[in-house]
Amino acid sequence: MRAAARLSLALLSGALLALATPIASGQLPGLPGAARSAAAEATNVAPPPASDEQLREQLAARIGQARDQLDRLATNPTAAGAPAGLAPEDLSKARSSLSQLALALESRLRALDEQQSVRAARRQAEQASREWKGLEGSPPYSMLLVDDLHERVDSIRTTVSALTAQRVIAEREVERARGQAQRGDAALRRAREEAAGAKDDQRAQLQWQAQIAEWAAAAGAAAVALFQHSIELVDEQIALEGERLRLAERKLEAASRDAQFSEQDLAQIRRTEEQQVERIRGLRVKAGERAVQTDRELAAATEALRRAEADPKTDAGALQVARARQRAAQAAKESARFELDTLDILAAAAEATVDLYTLRFRALNDSDAERRREATLRLREAGARFKPWRDYAQSQLELLRAEVRESGLRSDGQDVPPQVQAYETAVTNATRLRVGYAQRLLEAADRADRTVKRWLTDIDTVQQARPLGERLAGAWAVATDWARRIWNFELFAVEDTIEVGGQKITSSRGVTIGKSVGALLLFVLGYWLAARVARYFERLLIARFAMAPAQARTVRRWVLALWAFVLLALTLNLARIPLTVFAFLGGALAIGVGFGTQTIIRNFISGLIVLMERQVKVGDIIDVDGVTGTVTEVNLRSSTLLGFDGVEAIVPNSSLLENKVTNWTHTDNRVRRVVKVGVAYGSPARQVAELMLECMQRHGQVLKDPEPRVLFEDFGDSALVFAMYFWLEMRPGVNSAVVMSDLRFMVHKRLDEAGIAIPFPQRDVHLDAARPLQVQLTRSPPAAAG
Numbered sequence: 001m002r003a004a005a006r007l008s009l010a011l012l013s014g015a016l017l018a019l020a021t022p023i024a025s026g027q028l029p030g031l032p033g034a035a036r037s038a039a040a041e042a043t044n045v046a047p048p049p050a051s052d053e054q055l056r057e058q059l060a061a062r063i064g065q066a067r068d069q070l071d072r073l074a075t076n077p078t079a080a081g082a083p084a085g086l087a088p089e090d091l092s093k094a095r096s097s098l099s100q101l102a103l104a105l106e107s108r109l110r111a112l113d114e115q116q117s118v119r120a121a122r123r124q125a126e127q128a129s130r131e132w133k134g135l136e137g138s139p140p141y142s143m144l145l146v147d148d149l150h151e152r153v154d155s156i157r158t159t160v161s162a163l164t165a166q167r168v169i170a171e172r173e174v175e176r177a178r179g180q181a182q183r184g185d186a187a188l189r190r191a192r193e194e195a196a197g198a199k200d201d202q203r204a205q206l207q208w209q210a211q212i213a214e215w216a217a218a219a220g221a222a223a224v225a226l227f228q229h230s231i232e233l234v235d236e237q238i239a240l241e242g243e244r245l246r247l248a249e250r251k252l253e254a255a256s257r258d259a260q261f262s263e264q265d266l267a268q269i270r271r272t273e274e275q276q277v278e279r280i281r282g283l284r285v286k287a288g289e290r291a292v293q294t295d296r297e298l299a300a301a302t303e304a305l306r307r308a309e310a311d312p313k314t315d316a317g318a319l320q321v322a323r324a325r326q327r328a329a330q331a332a333k334e335s336a337r338f339e340l341d342t343l344d345i346l347a348a349a350a351e352a353t354v355d356l357y358t359l360r361f362r363a364l365n366d367s368d369a370e371r372r373r374e375a376t377l378r379l380r381e382a383g384a385r386f387k388p389w390r391d392y393a394q395s396q397l398e399l400l401r402a403e404v405r406e407s408g409l410r411s412d413g414q415d416v417p418p419q420v421q422a423y424e425t426a427v428t429n430a431t432r433l434r435v436g437y438a439q440r441l442l443e444a445a446d447r448a449d450r451t452v453k454r455w456l457t458d459i460d461t462v463q464q465a466r467p468l469g470e471r472l473a474g475a476w477a478v479a480t481d482w483a484r485r486i487w488n489f490e491l492f493a494v495e496d497t498i499e500v501g502g503q504k505i506t507s508s509r510g511v512t513i514g515k516s517v518g519a520l521l522l523f524v525l526g527y528w529l530a531a532r533v534a535r536y537f538e539r540l541l542i543a544r545f546a547m548a549p550a551q552a553r554t555v556r557r558w559v560l561a562l563w564a565f566v567l568l569a570l571t572l573n574l575a576r577i578p579l580t581v582f583a584f585l586g587g588a589l590a591i592g593v594g595f596g597t598q599t600i601i602r603n604f605i606s607g608l609i610v611l612m613e614r615q616v617k618v619g620d621i622i623d624v625d626g627v628t629g630t631v632t633e634v635n636l637r638s639s640t641l642l643g644f645d646g647v648e649a650i651v652p653n654s655s656l657l658e659n660k661v662t663n664w665t666h667t668d669n670r671v672r673r674v675v676k677v678g679v680a681y682g683s684p685a686r687q688v689a690e691l692m693l694e695c696m697q698r699h700g701q702v703l704k705d706p707e708p709r710v711l712f713e714d715f716g717d718s719a720l721v722f723a724m725y726f727w728l729e730m731r732p733g734v735n736s737a738v739v740m741s742d743l744r745f746m747v748h749k750r751l752d753e754a755g756i757a758i759p760f761p762q763r764d765v766h767l768d769a770a771r772p773l774q775v776q777l778t779r780s781p782p783a784a785a786g
Helices: 002-018 038-042 052-075 088-131 143-196 200-257 263-310 316-365 369-384 386-411 418-464 468-487 513-544 549-574 579-584 587-613 653-658 685-698 736-753
Strands: 490-500 503-512 621-624 627-634 638-643 648-652 661-663 670-679 709-715 720-729
Touching (some): 143 263, 316 418, 369 386, 369 468, 503 513, 513 549, 549 627, 638 653, 685 709, 685 736
Antiparallel strands (some): 621 627, 638 648
């Protein structure tokens, strides 16, 4: 990570150099290598030094010369070659170029020293990798050793990732610096050309401008070289970390092949975590003392601010100081409280770590598959709880960083008194302490999450390597656990109130899937038995009591419906599901269900009333809402009517109570019908009546009592109208429409035999010829072509 920090400093230095005046290549008088251009140095045209020692000597010499030149510019600009009457901004530009040059050279010198130490460490790592022959001691190895090696591997991989990301940034900065160096070459050439062609009175000024361009070019070239050297340094560091990673992975692989989580390991973990908890408790005691002090300081600062605001003689400056003091005290108190909360969380996490290791021990070593599965499941649940912890730490970290920026803006503002600035600095420092605590929490959450995930992966690997019998036992344990969870899953809970000894006791009962399924199976079985008994009862009514099949079927359905209600109550009681379970249909849901089922309930109650009153029963011929037919069924919600045309109509039971119903067979099943016949004027009326009466008497389904009658009803427009009135007994097999048709056939035949005509409608047209008729001839238009 030191190489990563070094590269970050190099990138920062390059960014500062980018803010300078566009550089130009040239030479710095008296400095080695001044004849090369920035572009040439950036592209490594000049041969490199023979060794790192020579490069170090060159860099040290150039740094000394740049610092000397910078000192001369600061003390005596004329001695440094500056012309008289030099503008302050030109002198500042020259100092800035020389400062950037010295900074780049010094950074490169430090990077060179770092690179040598990295190379030495890499050689040592390679030698250690070659000489490693295996782990110390004999297997099985401790699981704690495996955990340490895992942490080592994860740490090295994190370092390599950070170095790789910074190398990508450095490559982009190199390209940017090279582009600036090339643009600087062009700027330097223009400055030299202007100085060479200038007049005598302007030559000194332009030559100084060219000199500044040369110093800037040297700084730019040094920046490019610094970036390139930083990339080489991070490559060396990546190679070093890669060598360390390979060795750590070899050790981890060797230890993981034969590792055991023993009781001694678990005992050592308990001792370590207990020591950690004791250390955290000691820190918490000190943090509590600091919190008491911050509370006192906040109370004093708040009181001082109150007095200052209440005193009209307090000037604005004193009031500003009092408010800054109060903010500083508040920030210190919040920091102390946050430290206490952080230590409490870390202490709880340390205590929970022992439980997590215990679960891991059971998941790996327990002989019972069910206990292993339960321990693994609890580990997964514990791992899922790390995400809220991490989210909390992350949100706190972002919030605190925003507070740090806000506090920095207040302390950096213009016209801020020193005392106020000191208080604002204290606010910033207190907030930064909270940032450190939040970062610590975030790192602990990440580490715990990563560790538990690795444990679960190891447990799954060990489980796959177990014998077939143990794997099958584990699978059966998982299946039975899921089945038990589903069976005992609580859908909702209800409160049941009972009275014992004159006191009401309220108990809560849960309705689970198991209870619901058991109640459903019990209800289905009971309903099946009830249906078989009801069918037997239906056959008994038909055979023993000579009840009509339709009526017996209706009785069976109503008896079965009532038994279903009774069975439902018994089932809920046996399954220990209180009837108050339906109380959850309260409020708006009850209103909605009530509106939705009001029609069904109304029809059901209407069916009960119809069944009890027996105003309409099976076999009756009724007329309701324009529908005429025979009642074939009276069911729970509706009744069925069979029309004379063979079409069945479903009539809601409420219509039988709310609307006008004509029951033709309510008290007597005899029905009167009428058939009207017209004969021509001039026909013998008495003979016609006798023939019609004879036809009705001859028909077998026309009742003799009451006797049929023929009435001369009307003198029609075209005929003498006779009506045949007769009675029928409405029973199965009797159709009034068929009887009426038969009578018409018989009457028609008898009238034909008697020579009596049945006329058709006639009209007489009278012509008034008192005036002559007007006749007019018109020519039709010619037909259109095509």
